Amino acid sequence: MADDYLVKPGKKAKLADRDPADTSAFKSEEAAKAQLAEDAAEIDRLQDRLYAEGKRSLLVVLQGMDTSGKDGTVRGVFNQTGPLGVSVTAFRRPSEEEMAHDFLWRAHMAAPKRGTIGIFNRSHYEDVLVVKVHKLAPAKDIDKRYDQINAFEKMLTENGVTILKFMLNISKKEQRERLQERLDDPKKHWKFNPGDLDDRKLWDEFQAAYELMLENCSTDHAPWRVIPADHKWARNAAISAIVRKTLEDMNPQYPKVTWDPKSFRVE
Amino acid sequence: MADDYLVKPGKKAKLADRDPADTSAFKSEEAAKAQLAEDAAEIDRLQDRLYAEGKRSLLVVLQGMDTSGKDGTVRGVFNQTGPLGVSVTAFRRPSEEEMAHDFLWRAHMAAPKRGTIGIFNRSHYEDVLVVKVHKLAPAKDIDKRYDQINAFEKMLTENGVTILKFMLNISKKEQRERLQERLDDPKKHWKFNPGDLDDRKLWDEFQAAYELMLENCSTDHAPWRVIPADHKWARNAAISAIVRKTLEDMNPQYPKVTWDPKSFRVE
Numbered sequence: 001m002a003d004d005y006l007v008k009p010g011k012k013a014k015l016a017d018r019d020p021a022d023t024s025a026f027k028s029e030e031a032a033k034a035q036l037a038e039d040a041a042e043i044d045r046l047q048d049r050l051y052a053e054g055k056r057s058l059l060v061v062l063q064g065m066d067t068s069g070k071d072g073t074v075r076g077v078f079n080q081t082g083p084l085g086v087s088v089t090a091f092r093r094p095s096e097e098e099m100a101h102d103f104l105w106r107a108h109m110a111a112p113k114r115g116t117i118g119i120f121n122r123s124h125y126e127d128v129l130v131v132k133v134h135k136l137a138p139a140k141d142i143d144k145r146y147d148q149i150n151a152f153e154k155m156l157t158e159n160g161v162t163i164l165k166f167m168l169n170i171s172k173k174e175q176r177e178r179l180q181e182r183l184d185d186p187k188k189h190w191k192f193n194p195g196d197l198d199d200r201k202l203w204d205e206f207q208a209a210y211e212l213m214l215e216n217c218s219t220d221h222a223p224w225r226v227i228p229a230d231h232k233w234a235r236n237a238a239i240s241a242i243v244r245k246t247l248e249d250m251n252p253q254y255p256k257v258t259w260d261p262k263s264f265r266v267e
Numbered sequence: 268m269a270d271d272y273l274v275k276p277g278k279k280a281k282l283a284d285r286d287p288a289d290t291s292a293f294k295s296e297e298a299a300k301a302q303l304a305e306d307a308a309e310i311d312r313l314q315d316r317l318y319a320e321g322k323r324s325l326l327v328v329l330q331g332m333d334t335s336g337k338d339g340t341v342r343g344v345f346n347q348t349g350p351l352g353v354s355v356t357a358f359r360r361p362s363e364e365e366m367a368h369d370f371l372w373r374a375h376m377a378a379p380k381r382g383t384i385g386i387f388n389r390s391h392y393e394d395v396l397v398v399k400v401h402k403l404a405p406a407k408d409i410d411k412r413y414d415q416i417n418a419f420e421k422m423l424t425e426n427g428v429t430i431l432k433f434m435l436n437i438s439k440k441e442q443r444e445r446l447q448e449r450l451d452d453p454k455k456h457w458k459f460n461p462g463d464l465d466d467r468k469l470w471d472e473f474q475a476a477y478e479l480m481l482e483n484c485s486t487d488h489a490p491w492r493v494i495p496a497d498h499k500w501a502r503n504a505a506i507s508a509i510v511r512k513t514l515e516d517m518n519p520q521y522p523k524v525t526w527d528p529k530s531f532r533v534e
Contacts, residue, residue, distance in 0.1 A: 052458075071351060074350065074351045078349060079311075079348075079349035079350075080346065082341065082345060083346075083349070083350045083355045083386070084338060084342060086350040087350065088351055119350065179533045183533070184528070187521055189522075190321075190521055192524070192531075194526060194531065197531065197534075200533070201534075255456075255457045261459075264459075264464060266443050266447045266464065267467075267468075
């Protein structure tokens with residue numbers, strides 16, 4: 001399944017050809033939810049081994065338009081993993097301190113420790129998305145960032161960090177419904193930000209920026225995957241399957257100790 | 268139940284009078300586990316409100332001898348809370364960078380953001396526990412730390428941080444069994460640290476340091492609770508009940524928005 005969503009390195013990444021409502025990977029919603037439950041429990045067990053091993057880490061990058069379900073993915077896929085070996089970093093508007101550094105500085109600060117899973121809720125990719133669309137930095141600087149990101153991620157992977165990057169792909173129509181829901185449901189008012197409507201008006205510009213990002217930064221060491229996200233259950237099931245498979249392939253081991261357990265006596 | 272475990276501010280905290288195997292707060296193990304499941308789910312819901320409100324935070328401090336179940340508490344009580352609004356900070360041997368600052372610096376760095384629950388797995392209290400027992404700092408400096416900690420915690424509480432402090436109280440006998448298990452079970456070897464046996468030989472010195480800590484730092488704004496921890500299920504059920512009750516008392520609210528939802532149109 002993992003390969004269905006891949007943006008092949010060096011290839012075009014036409015979002016128009018990818019259906020945000022695609023659920024063809026799953027027999028049914030029930031089957032997908034059952035699989036998610038199994039995957040989530042297995043991710044928890046695998047994370048325990050990763051933590052025990054203490055040598056490598058997993059970085060999960062979540063990007064997507066407003067309401068695409070980044071928070072929901074963290075809850076849906078990682079709630080069972082528990083907070084012990086998982087850290088979530090939300091990349092909001094940069095602070096003055098962060099702005100005083102290069103754009104990768106805060107991403108590097110938040111890189112997951114050995115033995116843990118780090119989740120980026122938005123990420124350093126904002127610097128080629130919102131920053132590009134709203135022209136918050138000179139175009140010539142932004143153009144250089146794709147290669148800078150690729151080099152940064154390559155360094156991470158060469159130092160024990162496996163990177164999974166998911167673009168949560170929702171349709172403009174589904175976004176309308178979710179924004180409207182935030183306006184209609186008083187419990188969701190706090191999630192609504194009037195600025196989201198301004199970004200919605202720039203939908204096409206954002207899609208173009210996403211395509212550039214996908215084409216320039218889907219690499220062999222850290223490929224992008226475009227996840228159909230109009231159906232929350234399909235989104236969660238797809239991501240949980242890929243995370244589980246990735247951890248299984250990493251196959252973390254309980255460390256062998258250098259001492260002889262029989263040589264110790266607990267008195 | 269919360270009050271059964273309290274160390275009353277200004278009172279002696281004789282650990283010898285507190286039974287680590289006490290389960291009298293619970294009708295049965297089954298009942299305790301059922302209550303834990305309910306509490307964990309409710310903590311998840313309350314945390315969602317805390318996150319939405321975004322004004323206050325909860326700091327949970329876990330201290331206890333080796334094998335007392337600090338990691339197990341995080342898993343048992345907070346696994347369902349999910350990582351979105353929870354951060355866990357493990358306080359290990361300080362780095363050179365940390366040693367170059369005052370002892371409260373790293374605790375302050377790790378203080379939970381507004382809207383989140385922060386869990387300290389060990390904490391700034393190590394600086395009056397292991398540091399005291401192993402004489403890693405001058406006694407006159409350590410003596411001043413109790414008041415410094417109290418002032419630090421008072422400042423935090425006055426700035427929106429509710430503090431819960433749990434000492435996980437296990438018996439020397441139970442610790443022997445848990446250490447032996449780590450030696451006997453190859454899957455647990457990685458948890459065993461030969462240095463733990465040295466600390467076990469200093470059991471009485473550690474107990475004395477814990478008593479001093481409890482007596483000096485159980486305050487009205489941030490009281491200590493001593494949790495019987497020989498039975499994992501009783502430990503988890505006690506802590507989950509207190510965390511839930513505390514969040515209920517905080518009663519976080521979905522924020523009222525300043526704009527009129529009807530004034531927006533999603534196009």
